[in-house]
Amino acid sequence: MSNSLLSPPPPSAPDDGEPPTSPPPRLGARGPRRRAIALLVVLTAILGGGAGAGLVLATGAGDGTTTTTVTQATSATSEASSTAGALNASALYANTAAGVVDITSRGIASSSSGGGSPFGGPSRSSTATGTGFVVDGKGHIVTAAHVVQGASSISVKFQDGTTRTAKLLGTDEATDIAVLSVDASGLTLHPLTLGSSAALGIGDQVAAIGDPFTYERSLSTGVVSGLDRTISAPNGFTVAHAIQTDAALNPGNSGGPVLDASGQVIGIVDQIATSGSSETSSGVGFAVPIDLVKSELGQLEAGKTVHHAYLGVATSTADSATPGALVQSVTSGGPAADAGLRSGDVVTSIGTSAIHGTNDLVAAVATHKPGDRVELTVRRGAQTVKLTATLGTQPTQATTSG
Secondary structure (H helix, E strand, O other), X not given: OOEEEOOOOOOOOOOOOXXXXXXXXXXXXXXXXXXXXXXXXXXXXXXXXXXXXXXXXXXXXXXXXXXXXXXOOOOOHHHHOOOOOOOOHHXXXXXXXXXXXXXXXXXXXXOOOOOOOOOOOOOOEEEEEXXXXXXXXXXXEEEOHHHHOOOOEEEEEOOOOOEEEEEEEEEEOOOOEEEEEOOOOOOEEOOOOEOOOOOOOOOOEEEEXXXXXXXXXXXXEEEEEEEEEEEEOOOOEEEEEEEEEOOOOOOOOOOOEEEEOOOOEEEEEEEEEEOOOOOOOOOOEEXXXXXHHHHHHHHHHOOOOOOOEEOXXXXXXXXXXXXXXXXXEEOOOOHHHHHOOOOOOEEEEEOOEEOOOHHHHHHHHHOOOOOOEEEEEEEEOOEEEEEEEEOEEOOOOOOOOO
16 A cells, blocks of 8 residues: 555645735735645555544444543653753653553545545555644543544544544534544543643754654654644645644654653644655655644533634735835625725734734734724825724635735
8 A cells, every 4th residue: 555645735834924825815814935845644545445434333342341540641841851851762761651642533535635634645545654642631632633534434543542433522623623422431540641832942942752754653753843834624624823843744744743852732833845756755844733733622522613813814924124014916705895995005903913914914813703893003005004804714625816
């Protein structure tokens, strides 16, 4: 069988002020395109027949046991670090690896044209493998949405070799987060501690544990290489505040934890930047920030739909002499259009948040909820204009038109 990656649409990457190529990004959609992004799922084609994409079916293990043992992963700095702030890789691994799980999604149906998945993929039924991690003693597991997207069945394998069928409780394609549940009876669970991504700094040491190329629970280490990046979400919009790291991330790592020096989860492995000719570690990897995950966790566990704010513009970063988000197009009938925003306007602030480019605009809108009223400060030619927009609800899928 051959291995391949489930890849996103044509090159998209973090925006650091370079002008976009066509088309410009929609607010909430992808940032200016510079390099290809690869999602880190290992796909193996099924040679025989297979079920198409459908509902995830789960019945639990059925082993008749009723006892669940919960061992909280130790995250104390004294045990996970040799010196304050320094990452002790062997201690961290010993304390956290048991909380990492292997995920196998079967019956995924997609086509090379992207008909079965917004990221494209093989035009046949496949089995995808990725990573996840336990977050509590109830059997809840967090992973990336694209690891389980379209699966007809999902199984989870623990460090001791126990395998359970998993149920998909909730998924948010706008942030690429999914929550699974397994029957916890008879298991010894090792939930990982969720940390905070808000206090991360460039150069902070981190580690990733996952299943690159199906090598279970492999450890890689590195540093935080960048913060507040934007990456593509499965629905074609943008995930704000993504964490960039040089820790080695490869196909199969998707959905696994990125941990700080104390062993707390600060992000979920999601994507890597590629040259287009290789889909292996480039030293430029991205993780969904854990603060975003925590804000949605309760809703996803309850099977609720997570709604995101939406402005309805496509923008690029204005030139360095005149910072701001340059409006390339405005979605007809959207919140921006209703507020009077025009193509050619440059958004310089939303409320009290200064906007220096597209990334800032995406991040600022992401802090709000649908229905929030926001004041936009806009440079229109030589004039400064104040507009008020009532944010809408992000559509389920981004469109290519403004």
